[in-house]
Structures are given as C-alpha cells and as structure tokens.
Amino acid sequence: MTGQPSPAVVAAQQAQARLDECLGNSQNFRLEAGAGAGKTYSLVAALKKIIAESGPALIHAGQQVACITYTEVARQEIANEIEEHPAILVNTIHGFGWAFISRFQKTLRELVAAHEPxxxxxxxxxxxxxxxxxxxxxxxxxxxxxxxLNHDDVPRFLAAMLANAKFKRILKSLYPVLFIDEYQDTDPLVMSALADHFFASGDGPITGLFGDHWQTIYRKDHALLDLPNVEGIDKGSNFRSVPVIVDVLNRLRPELVQEVNDVDGQGEARFFHTNLFAGARVDSRNGKQELPEDSHADSIERVRQTLQDEGWDFDPARTKILMLTHNAIAAERGYPNIARIFDRNEAFAKKEDAAIAFLADTVEPICAAYKAGNYGEMFRLMGGIPTIRKTADKAQWQADMDALIALRETGTIGELIDHLKGTRRPRLSDRVVHREDEIAKLGPEPTEDEPKSLKRYRELRNVPYRELIAVTDFINGFTPFATQHSVKGAEFENVLVILSGGWNHYNWPQFFELLTTGKITDKNTGGFHRCRNLFYVAVSRPKKRLAVLATQALSDAAMEAVTKLFGAQNVVDLPM
Known part of the structure; x- marks a missing residue:
C-alpha cells in the first residue's frame, strides 16, 4: 500500500531495534548482514545514537567509542557520516592497534625480543x-x-597485550564501546583475543560486530564463529538488487532470507552453460572438463554479444565481467606474460606475490601522486617527509622520481626494482629485499633445485613494467573485467560472472553437485565453502541484471542445483 515502508525497510527496522536493545542492555552483539543489507548504514545509525545520547559524557570522561574498520576507504566513509565527531574514534585495525600499543614502549620491546623470527x-x-x-x-x-615494526606485528602485539589484565583495564577505560566492521575479515589473532579475554569473561567493552561470514573469501574459517556472550542479530534486508536476483540469493542461503526494497523492480538472473559443446574438452590438474582455449573465449564472447543485443551496456561504469582466472582476458588487457608466469594461480590478482603487492600498493600510488603534483600524499606513502637541506637534495629527488616514471613506460620490472635499490625512493619491502638477496646468493642463472617461487620471480623481473600497470588497473577496477575477489563490497548495474576451471581451490561443477547431494565431508568442506562464499559474493553484486556462464561440463546433479537456484526458464543451453 502506498506510503507503507518496503519489506526491506521493515526488516532493517526490526534488526536496528534489536541492536539498540543490546546497546541499552550493555550486551555484546553480532549483526549478520548479507550482501546489500545496508551493514554500514546500521553501524552509522548506532554510532549516531550513541553520539546523541552519550556524546558529551564520553568527551567529558576522556573516552571514545572505537570503531575499527577493515580498509582506509571504509574508515573515511564512516568518519564522514558522523562528521568526525570527537566522541568516536574511527580507524583501521593497524591504526587503532598502533595508537593503543605505542603507549607501552617497554612492553613492545619485550614482545619484539620474544618474537623468534x-x-x-x-x-x-x-x-x-x-x-x-x-x-x-x-x-x-x-x-x-x-x-x-612490520605490518603484521601491530595486530599480533595488540592481541598479546589484550591477554594482560592491566592492558585490558586500560583499553576498556579508554573505549567503553567497541565496534568492529567486517568482523569476519578481522585479524584472527585479535578476534581470538577478544573472544577469550573479553567476551568469555564479560568484562570488556560493549562490543558490536558487523559483517557477514558468507563474505569471508580470504580466510579458512568459513563457519559462523561461536562467540560466547554475543547476541546474534540477522538483518534480513536487501536494498541493492531487484527481486529476481534476491530470489537466487534466498534459494542459495535460506537461513538468511532477505526482503527486497522495490517489490516491483524489474531485472533478470540467468545461467548459461556449455553442455552442448560436442568437441573434446580439456582436463588439467586445476580443472576438469573445461572448454579448449579458443572455445572458452568464444563462449564468453557469445554470451556477451547475446546480452548486448538484449540491451546490456558493457561500459565499465555500468557492467562488470567477473572472472575466476585471468588467462581468457590477460592478452586483451595487456599482461599475458604475468598470467603465464603464475600459471593460472591468482596470487598476482590477489596481490599475494611479494613483488606484485609492493609495486601495485606502494610504487604505483606513489607515482600517481607524484605525477599529479600531490607531494604531501607521495611523502605520506613513502613513510614521511624526507630531510631536504639544500637545493641539490631537491634536485636529486626530482631526478630519481623522473627516472622512475620513465622506467614505468620503457623498462622491465627488474630494471625498476634495481633503480629503487639504488634510490630507496620508495624503499623496497622486506619481502622483495629477501627475494633479491636470494637471487644474489644463487647467481644470475636459475639452478635446478631452487624453489619454484624464486624461478617465477626471476621471470617476473624480465617482464615489461607496462604489464604491471595493466594488472594494477585490472585489480583496481579501471577495466570492465574484474575477479570475484576484487569486488567484495562493490555493486554494479549489471554483472556477468564467468565460472571456469584453472585454479584448484575452486571446483565449480563439484560445488553445484554438493548443493544437490549435500554430501559434504571433511575432505571437501573447505573447497565447498570457498566456492559458496565466492559465488555468493559474485552473484550478489548486481542491482538489475545477473548472468552466469559455466564453461566446464556440468553433471545432472549440478544442473539440478542450477535449475533450483535460477529456475528452469532462466537456464540457457549456450549454442556452441
């Protein structure tokens, strides 16, 4: 009826009322908010309620509500929403952890001394x-x-201090309320410390956990954590997607049914498969019954053309193509050698490789800041403003940075790293230095028994740096392509998901079979949950249109699950 709140709003109001009740009763809680539920809205609403009711008292007592976020982007978003109110400290786990532990220098020295590595x-x-x-x-x-300290030292030493009664009292006295955003991705040492030393005893800050364990795609603990003295609150709303997409999500996850915001919203959710392919399929260590390379690329193009003919706009601002592996797009996007070197291993896309992580997360942002004339940001990324005593110092800085910019365009990854070894602008990460030291000890030519990771690094050094720029653009979403891993938290008008073989951590045919048979064992449970969570993250991104393409052959049991999720009328045999 006109004027009545939508089903999603009603569900959100119910969840918020339970959250407010927990705060009023000094009860720890966990808000489990599925994709599109408006988790950040609930968190900000709770912070605003605390500000309105207790803001002046907190400031007068010299206390704050601590809100720990997973990323700097999330930190800034939340801080802006509450207008940087002084009663609230919003920071990343590293920023918050360091602000607390840095006060205790003697204890830090003891912890460093006890750390065997x-x-x-x-x-x-x-x-x-x-x-x-x-x-x-x-x-x-x-x-x-x-x-x-190393990045990992901050949460490690924070967790160690939380086991100490003295530091527990100090933390609670400073931060009587603690919110943790994306709790499922928070450092496991910190979460374990909170569970063991605060939740179990009931004498810690009032703690609110905000997140969704189904959107854990980097860690191994896929089950809902059994946390003592923590009230569970499910937020059954979806403000992102049209009903036909939410229906797919609810069939996949019936234990957290979501209500839609626009009950009349129009869209689509279809599943394309390649079972009609009559040629010889490819079996490899990382994927069974996959299409040959040419047919694989052709199947993606066929689906893309079909959707485009039906009105999909493949502008990157409106549509994302989410892929598990990169070989199908590496040549087109300009990094074929990097994809080849990593042999279908997504370590480069997830920035697990030391060199890729350093170049993408440190060198590229520094170069972007320098080219934009944003020198304050450049020096921040380098760790602080350098000592410049005379004009010659400034000239040397400029010469070094200009040479770095030039190498990005014309040099190899190895040449750029060698340049940084000389200038230390920026300084190489510890992990890259370690790789360089290993190569220096072994000599310029690979040996038969050296680790595969080191051979891969040698090859990576010879790759044109332009490929690294292309990979970074890909990871950061500047192209219409992305991996499922790289879009958690994002939303798009349209999404095409490509499910392929190529990485042994994800077995899509088996995943769909297990949805039907339910035969989840100790041996396959890890793989099942990895697939489930990644699939959920991928198919919950679109607002209006969702299409999924499976390029591997699917068994009858797998097709049964697909039909149940999408409906028989939305399952398409792709002509091959």
Missing amino acids: YSEAIKAAGGIQDQQVDYNLGFFGIDEKRIT
Missing part, C-alpha cells in the same frame, strides 16, 4: 636496549636508536 636481526644489531619502537613504514628493522 627477529632474533637474528636483534643479535646483529647488538640487542634490544631502550630503542624507540615505531611503526610507519611497515617493515621490521632495528638499530641502536630505533625499532620499526
């Missing part, structure tokens, strides 16, 4: 005396005056 470096530096412990560059280092 640092023992050799500590010994070489003459031991730990009374050095200042800092964290601003993200790598471990030690000399007679200073100790710098």
